[in-house]
Structures are given as structure tokens and as C-alpha cells.
Amino acid sequence: MKLKIHQNKNNNVKDRSKKLLYVLFIFISLSTFAQNENRRITSFNLEKKIALQGYDPVAYFKQGKAVKGKKEITATYEGVTYNFSMPVNKEYFLKNPSKYEPQFGGWCAFAMGDSGEKVKINPDTFKIIDGKLYLFYNAYFNNTLKSWNKDEVNLKSKAEVNWKKIAK
Numbered sequence: 001m002k003l004k005i006h007q008n009k010n011n012n013v014k015d016r017s018k019k020l021l022y023v024l025f026i027f028i029s030l031s032t033f034a035q036n037e038n039r040r041i042t043s044f045n046l047e048k049k050i051a052l053q054g055y056d057p058v059a060y061f062k063q064g065k066a067v068k069g070k071k072e073i074t075a076t077y078e079g080v081t082y083n084f085s086m087p088v089n090k091e092y093f094l095k096n097p098s099k100y101e102p103q104f105g106g107w108c109a110f111a112m113g114d115s116g117e118k119v120k121i122n123p124d125t126f127k128i129i130d131g132k133l134y135l136f137y138n139a140y141f142n143n144t145l146k147s148w149n150k151d152e153v154n155l156k157s158k159a160e161v162n163w164k165k166i167a168k
Helices: 002-043 057-062 087-095 109-114 144-150 152-166
Strands: 070-077 080-084 122-129 132-136
Touching: 057 080, 057 087, 057 122, 057 132, 070 087, 080 087, 109 132, 109 144, 109 152, 122 144, 132 144, 144 152
Parallel strands: none
Antiparallel strands: 070 080, 122 132
């Protein structure tokens, strides 16, 4: 009889241990997700919590130009909110967000490669390279896309390294 009671106590301890481990796993997973989301929010180029100054990320690919999104048509991916010009673009985005998100958090690709700095962009100045969206500063007679085009391979490589440091 004593042996049976001892076995039941061991089984109860094992069950409680499994439940505790499961709860800890869920807690750590949620914490990690929240930290990653917060990191994205703080490292992305956002204005009033909206990416791309409210421009539609899918329009760059589907329409080949910058199109202002509507406040009524939005989607949030890992803490970053995007506006869309039409519902179908939102659907495309939700099917594959990483395909449409801008590189380097929406900061100027040239500045990211040249100096590793976060520099604002002009949403109308962009380039699609290998299916990825790159944005550029263009104001006061300084269109950084022109400078980027002169040394794209080198600047792109440097920008990727610099972004990894920023987006840690």
C-alpha cells in the first residue's frame, strides 16, 4: 500500500513539473515575441506608428509607383502598421508580409550603406532590387538614389551589415 502511495506522489510531481515547464515555455515565448516586436517598432522608420509615411507597400510592386494608403485600410505585422490604397493590396501583404516590407526598416538605403545612419526617406524615391523594396532620401537637390546606383553592390552589402547592428 505504501509503495502505491509513493508512486502516486511521484506521478503527481511529474505532472506538476510538466505543467510548470509548459507554462514557463509559453511565458518565455510570449516575452521573446513581445521583445522582437518592440525592437522592430523602435528600429523602424515610423511616423505616428505608421510605416512608409502611410504609403502602400504593395503598390510599389503591383503598380510600380508610390501610392498613398488609406487610414481605413491597415494591417499590422509584428508591431509595424501599414496603410493600403485598396483592400486587395492588404490581402497580398497579409499572405506574405516579408515580401512587401521595405528593407532596412524603411530608412534610406544609401545612408544605411554609406554611414550606417537612419535617414528619413522620400516615399516617391525607391528601387525594387531582387524583389525587395529600397527607399531613398531625396530633398534639397540630393537624390541619394543616384549615388546608390553608382555603387549599388558595395552599398547594399554594407547596408545589410549596418542594419543587422541596428535591428538587433
